[in-house]
Amino acid sequence: MTADRVTFTYPGADRPALSEVSATVGRGEVVALVGENGSGKTTLAKLLAGLYHPDSGTIRWDGTDLTAIHGDALRRRISVIAQDHTRWPLTVRENIVMGRPLDEERLAHAAAAAGADRVIGELDQGYDALLDRRFRGGHDLSGGQWQRIAAARGFYRDATLVIFDEPTSALDARAEHALFERIRRHADGRTVILITHRLASVRFADRIYVLDHGRVAEHGTHAELLRNGGLYADLYELQASAYQNPPRSSQNPADQNIPQEAL
Ligand SMILES: Nc1ncnc2c1ncn2[C@@H]1O[C@H](COP(=O)(O)OP(=O)(O)OP(=O)(O)O)[C@@H](O)[C@H]1O
Numbered sequence: 001m002t003a004d005r006v007t008f009t010y011p012g013a014d015r016p017a018l019s020e021v022s023a024t025v026g027r028g029e030v031v032a033l034v035g036e037n038g039s040g041k042t043t044l045a046k047l048l049a050g051l052y053h054p055d056s057g058t059i060r061w062d063g064t065d066l067t068a069i070h071g072d073a074l075r076r077r078i079s080v081i082a083q084d085h086t087r088w089p090l091t092v093r094e095n096i097v098m099g100r101p102l103d104e105e106r107l108a109h110a111a112a113a114a115g116a117d118r119v120i121g122e123l124d125q126g127y128d129a130l131l132d133r134r135f136r137g138g139h140d141l142s143g144g145q146w147q148r149i150a151a152a153r154g155f156y157r158d159a160t161l162v163i164f165d166e167p168t169s170a171l172d173a174r175a176e177h178a179l180f181e182r183i184r185r186h187a188d189g190r191t192v193i194l195i196t197h198r199l200a201s202v203r204f205a206d207r208i209y210v211l212d213h214g215r216v217a218e219h220g221t222h223a224e225l226l227r228n229g230g231l232y233a234d235l236y237e238l239q240a241s242a243y244q245n246p247p248r249s250s251q252n253p254a255d256q257n258i259p260q261e262a263l
């Protein structure tokens, strides 16, 4: 899949969300899109998935211009776990299967892959639990629990391309690690576009595109980008330093107003 000098402006916007963006996503690869808020990551993923059409430039899948591929055929091949994933007022099972033929084994597999199995296990009615608090007997889930259900939806679909748009923003550390591990194993041979701000988790990606104000600032592997010393290296160092250099005051109890006998 390739984007060739793609430019896209949202209706009514005064400047393009993407300008002359070129990118390549190989079959079976995990390609990460990173960059600051508003840099164009979600927009690029939606263009690559054929959800929006570029104003200029082309998106090709296996050499075929995306505009020539029928919408239904495209939708069958793509699974998008959107940043603002939908919380359907339906049962857990319906939320994951979402219009696809039901296959219980596949369902269990997808739930486990997304870490949703633990959430479902704690619901009295399991897969039959209604996720709608407005009704008697309905349940609501926490943000992170919903995110696991949304990820399970993504794994359930038999798509060749899976787009994970910040799939772990609400997940706890353990669930986040587990989900990235699963994506790392190429989600069972599928092509993955992964959008995340957690740079420690994109090190394994086959290729990383760094977006800045709607343009590709740089691209390469994690090691290449660190060597470049550009935007990616800056953002990565910033995140890494948050873990490596705790403030001095927290290293030295004497600097804090904590009674010694409490330590
Ligand atoms: N539906 C929309 N209508 C108009 N402008 C939009 C729309 N969605 C996004 N934009 C604009 O397009 C630009 C790119 O947005 P996009 O959502 O692709 O950024 P992003 O990199 O995914 O950001 P974030 O990290 O916050 O998710 C931004 O300037 C944003 O304001």
Ligand SMILES: [Mg+2]
Pocket (backbone or CB within 6 Å): 041, 042, 043, 083, 165
């Ligand atoms: Mg986004």
